[in-house]
Structure formats: structure tokens, C-alpha cells
Amino acid sequence: MSTTDTVIPAPGRGGPRRGKRGRAPWEEPGSLAGRLGKGGVIAVVLLLVIFPLYAILLTSLSDSRTVNAAGGLVLVPDGISFDAYRQIFSDTVVSRAIMVSTGVTLFGTLFSVALSVLGAYSLSRPGSFLHKPMLFSVLLMFVFFPGIIPTYLLVSSLGMKDTYLSLILPSAISAFNVVVLRAFFMNIPRELLDSARIDGAGEFRILWRIVLPLSKAVTAVVALFYAVGYWNAWFNAMLYIDDSAKWPLALILREYVVNAASLPAGTAGVAGYGHSVPPTLAIKMAIVMVAVLPALLIYPFVQRHFTKGVIIGAIKG
Template sequence: MKRSFGERLFDGSNVVLMLLLSAVTLYPFLYVLIASISDPAWVVKMRGLIWYPHGFSLDSYKLVFDNPAILTGYGNTLLYVVAGTALNILMTSLGAYALSRQSVKWKNPVMFMIVFTMFFNGGLIPTYLLINNLGMLDSRWALIIPSAMSAYNLIIMRTAFQSVPISLEESAKLDGANDFTVLFRIILPLSMPVVAVMILFYGVSHWNSWFNALIYLRTRELYPLQLILREILITNSTDSMMTGVGGADKMPIGETIKYAAIIVATVPILLLYPFLQKYFVKGVMIGAVKG
């Protein structure tokens, strides 16, 4: 079909707009990457936009990886991401399955109470007192148990489970299957796109989480990577990484250490996205809330 001038203009405008949005989104990351591998003295003097590296130095990355706090934070964060995401998927799947079955009584009042928590909650102080009374203060459980399930993600997964034909469940139960068999061998395998999206949502949330660790943790050996990164960026605590650096070079290398730490903390979660991208749009659409 021959397209009109207005249609071509509209498509061209969309392309230009998306390219501009992509550039605005990508440039901050590119800026940090270029600054992290550039000459530290030049980075300190530079003002404005950066388009290419000036000089080349990986000293900042070496100092970052030589810092034991970074490696400990990495290990802690990986533990929180893996354990937390596994618990999130389990709890969300169990809740979504129960609330998506037609035979479950009182599911609408229960759903109302879950949605109610999205708008109203007890606040920080009651939550802190609860964590303390449960004996989870200054422990890894404080970063895993309280965030075991998201009401928003539960709604998405519940809607996805409702789209699975009820005849499959009925056939399985006629063959002697129980609810756990139906969930783990029928519902979840048929809902892998939305499960992949849940893994991405929960995983990114755990990876970027720092506030709960700041509130509930006191032992530095339990700190996640993002809390270590916060100390480096906000409190300027880079001196421990520069024990072998001369006095005149400490300020320039201290600035590039911040950029290198951002890259080190960001790249791993970026590498996860391409593996889940093919499920992302499909999973969100399957679990979309329908009126």
C-alpha cells in the first residue's frame, strides 16, 4: 500500500523521538564508562560532555577489585539476589495460584486486603520494631523475609495463571494430581514468560536494594554491594582503596574510583537482561490486569 505523506512523517517523527530518548538514556552510562577508563587528572579538570576517553587507565578498576569490601559486597549481593528471588518466586506463585482458582473461598476479600497494602502500610518505625522483635535485626533474613512477596507482582502472576485453561487442571486432578502437582508441573511451565519477568523484577529489586540494609544491618560483613557503593559515592570513603597512591594523585584517582565502582555494580545486572528480554513483553502482556 502506498503510504501518505502524513504517515511517513508520523513514522519518521517516532523514529527521531525514540533515537533521542535512547541517546538521553544511554549517555549517562556512557559518560561514566568513559570517565572510568580515562586519565584521572583529565577527568578532574573536565567539565561538560565527554564523548571519548582521554588517555587510558584501568588503575581505578584494579583499586576497586583490590578492596575486600567490594568483593564481600558482591558475595552478599549475589546471595541476597539468589535466595531472595527464589523465595519471591515461590511465595508469589503459591499466592497467585490460590487466588486464581475458582473453587477457593474468600479469595476476593483476601485479594482486597493484599491490594490495600499497596496504598497503606504501617510505615518504617513499626516495620523496624517488627523486624527487631522477630530477631532478624542485623541478620541476612532482614533483607530476604520482609520482601518475600510484592502485591503488584502477585496481581500480574495471578492474572497470568487465570489465562491457563481450567480444563488442564481438571484433567490433571482426574488423574490423581494434587494442587502442588498442578502448579509446578502444569501452571508454571505454561507461564514461563511471566515467571521470567518476575525473576527480572525481583532480581533487579534485590540487586539495587540498599535502604533496608542501611536500616537493619550493623555488621559490615553483611553489607550488600549497593551499600558499599553508597559509601563510596556519598560519603567519599575511597581512602581505604588508595593506600599505595601518592598524595598528589589521591584526588584524581578518587574520582575515577567512583566511576569504576558504578560500572562494576551495574554491569552484572545489565548482562542478565538480554537472556530475559524475549520473555519480557510477552510476560507483561500475559499478566496484564484486564478490566
């Protein structure tokens, strides 16, 4: 027998049965029917995701005649009109809501990621101060969550009512994100951290110079979770914000699209451009697209970190 021949042991004798090229069964390429089935499932899922976005985008870019002829969402294009986008951006309420949501998302994400990283790093060190009680408290948050009324009374008693802090502090930290970060930090070799301590590095320097550079993937994914949460949050604004000038875009979207409320003053700005007034449905879909677009633009740059950042860290932890 030549050295290039592959020995295939019998089942139950000497290990798993190997294929023609010495690979395990799960390493063999799938059958034609299996590949076609997987491709069909992926195509159906992709269609279910893309089709609603296609209909929303096309409706937001249609004029009143096309929307009326379609009797609802437009599926066949018949010209492009940007009147709906001109109207929502000429309205000061929507423009201000976009700025509020952008500011809350940026500052809230930075604040939440900083808190989560600090908390997760301290909980990943067995000898940290109050390690077991703090870890128990974080795990307890998976089971018990404070009710709406106690949270509302606490926010009001701290003077955060009708302020932007009420949109950030009540949801500043997530127990799930802390546990995921902690699991990833615990996988970093302890010898690497001990060598840095021998060289005189403090804990903050170790975290900044060693731990965070090795945890870019999981930190990026956690930051995305926080950013999407802040951008889409409307419930805290509905509870704590009375001034409509401080409403985020998600609350404007809920009030106008879900509750069918009319846009406040400022919608007459389109007439100055010489365009016809766009239909109500087109304006609704334009607001939906403005609310969805940031997540669609950011996700492709972060999705490659999901498997490496969260899934691996959670499994190993």
C-alpha cells in the first residue's frame, strides 16, 4: 500500500468513518439537493426581508397619483418624487427629532459601553472588590426587573423628568451585554495580564492597552446593540419627556405612523418649492426609511464581528 492511500477504518473500530479523501462526514460537501434546499431557504428569507423595505422605499419616493392608483404601498415604480422627504426635512419637528436621536444615541452608546466594559472587566477578575455580590446582582437582573412605576418615581425624584438624561440613564447598562463581555474577558490568558502587572501596569492601563485591543470584536457588537436600542427607543421618551421639542425620532415615528397623528406646523414648506403636497402614506414611509436607514448603513460594517465577538465569547464563557 502506498503512503498516499487513505485508510478508512470500519465503523466502531479506530474512530469515525472517513470519506474518500480522509475527511469526516461533516466536512464532506453536501449533496446537490441539500445545497439547492439551503439556497432556496436563504432566497425566501432574503425575499421576506428585502420586499418590505422595497415597498416602503418605493412608496416614499412616489407622488400622490401613483400612491392613489396603487391603493396603498407602491410595488411598481411610476416616476420618482422626493416631495415626502422635502416635507419631513422642512418640518422643524422631524429635523429636531433626528438631532435628538443622534445625540442620545452617540452619548448614550459611549456611556453604556464604558460602564459595561468597566463592570465586565471587574467581574472577570476573581479577586476584585465585592466580586461575588456584584456578580450575583448582575445575574439577578436576568430574573427580576424593576417595574415601570418604581422606575418612574425614581427618575422623577432625581430631577431627570423632561431631560435628556431620562433617555439614557434608566437603560444605561444591560446585564446581557455585561455577561457577554465578562465571558470574553475571562478567555484572555491570565499570564498576559500578570506579565503586564509585573512590568508595573495598573488595572486601567491593562484594560486600555491590552484587554480592549484584544476585544475589539465583542466591543463593536455590544456597541451596536446599545446604539440600535437608543435609536429605536420611544417608551422612555413617552414616559419622561413632556416637551415635544425633546422627542426623539422613534417617538415621532410612533405618534405619526402608528397613531396616525398629523405633523405639527412646518409642513407648508414644500409649497415654496413649487411641488405638489405629497400623500400622507408617502410621508409615513419616508419617516420609516429615515428611522431605519442608520441601522442598515452601520450593520454591514459590524456584522462580520458577530460570530467572533459574541458567539465565541458566550460559548467559551
